[in-house]
Amino acid sequence: MERKKIVILGAGVSGHTAALYAKKYLKDKADITVVSPEKDYNWIPSNIWVGVNQMSESDVLFPLLPVYKKEEINFIRGKGIELYPEGTKDNQKSFIIYEATDEKSKGEKNNLYYDYLINATGPKLNFGATKGLGPDFHTYSVCTANHATHAGAKLKSHIEEMKKGKKLTLVIGMGHGTCTCEGAAFEYVFNVDTELRRNNVRDNARLIYLSNEAELGDFGVDGIQLEMAGYITPSNIMAESLFTEQNIEWILGAHVKNITETQIEYESLDGSTSTLNYDFAMLLPPFQGHLLKTFNKDGVEISEQIFTPNQFMKVDADYSAKKYQDWKASDWPKYYQNPTYKNLFAVGIAFAPPHQISEPRKTINGTVITPSPPRTGMPSAIMGRIVARNIADQILGNNNPPRSASMAELGAACIASIGAGFTKGSAVSITMNPIVPNFEKYPETGRDIKSTFGEIGRAGHWIKRLLHTLFIYKAKAKLFWWIIPE
Amino acid sequence: MTTKEKKYYLRPNKSTVFMRSFIPWQIYRFIVINIKMLKMMFKSH
Secondary structure, three states: OOEEEEEEEEOOOHHHHHHHHHHHHHHHHHHEEEEEEEEEEEEEHHHHHOOOOOOOOHHEEEHHHHHHHOOOOEEEEEEEEEOOOOOOOOOOOOOEEEEEOOOOOOOOOEEEEOOEEOOOOOOOOHHHHHHHHOOOOOOOOOOOHHHHHHHHHHHHHHHHHHHOOOEEEEEEOOOOOOOOOHHHHHHHHHHHHHHHOOOOOOOEEEEEEOOOOOOOOOOOOOOOEEEEEEEEEEEHHHHHHHHHHHHOOEEOOEEEEEEEEOEEEEEEEOOOEEEOOOOOEEEEEEEEEOOOOOOOOOOEOHHHEEEOOOOOOOOOOOOOOOOOOOOOOHHHHOOOOOOOOEEEEEEHHOOOOOOOOOOOEEEEOOOEEOOOOOOOOHHHHHHHHHHHHHHHHHHHHHOOOOOOOOOOOOEEEEEEEOOOOOOOOOOOOEEEOOOOOOOOOOOOOOOOHHHEEEEEEHHHHHHHHHHHHHHHHHHHHOOOOOHHOO | OHHHHOOOOOOOHHHHHHHOOOOOOHHHHHHHHHHHHHHHHOOOO
């Protein structure tokens, strides 16, 4: 029997997890190929520590090639650019065209045939959505290890200035009204606060959190109702308390429109426009998908059938337009399988969510200011594993019903660092179940209150540090890596 | 933020702040939170 070919585009959390599990489940019964433009794996949740000089790039990056060699997974440095799910008229075998990104063959285009394709391309960092946003212009980012290193270096030089008595304004948050990953900005602002205190310059800094969230603690998941001290407490109460305690100012419901060298211009939910002078800004960009121009066997472009306008791949979700009040858990995909081409899957950031999780909001000028749904970390890895399992079952001829990884059924554990250091660090530990509120199942709070909780303390930092070590161990596919849950 | 403005927000008292970094208590919480998270992870697998 011909060995089936599984191609995985992307080697981030979801793609890399899918590749390792596909190999574990299928051994020599399939050829597994990972196509990634990057040579290294990046454990992104720890980038915030690189951004405050508590870790270096080498702590969060490692080369992928040795891992794939050991696991007998093919690795191609490249990026997918075109997709032919029906093949061509002459050869009706599905394939992609990728462009090589390694030094030797950079720019060369090649075909890669597949029986199953997993799109795990992650986000395209859309700095271009806001004028002046990003490391090429006026602001810093912690989205990649390299970005975080630059942010850390600039922060260090500002700390030196503050030691000499200079007073500075530091703005941290979201660079556009539709950004996601508010949790990362939340972590970074508190880690910067800790660094400033560690260097005894906190009094010389005005620290501002600028976000597209309508409430603090929304995190793009419509907030969380937590059991705390005998009360069911909305996460905004917990977050506001923490910001107040650390004297961090906040500006909410903001869509950043324009950034100059010294000023951030933003539109608020009430439609007004304001400006904010700053000396240092770490603003995250909105995410876009990586478009694979898709063609049918006649060579006619069908990208619109497969991708949404923001270039995320359509899967088994309910994409019909609905009002917030009508959103249901069943809108969310279970199998991450494209409805037209059943051998096509999208996981992690690459799949198109049916809608936001947070209540959608617009200004009177029609500007959308709503966090996009987060789909990184734990759920992203679980999606990768479940898709690999379902593909393996198909190849092995197992008659198991497909396994589901709906974000309306999955829980998530999040540790939001609020300062690094074994004896100085702290974190907010949060679990929520499920990620997408399910008001049909949990009419009161949308989530299971027994397994949704939040706590602040040093223990959280120890757990986050432990998870850093464990997840990098797992990603390196070391002995018994698969025992460590995602 | 001024002291007057702070009155609108929940703030921890001295004992809560102390317990957040009191090592014996945090070792206990480390175990408890890990168990809670593991339960969550196994539910999601």
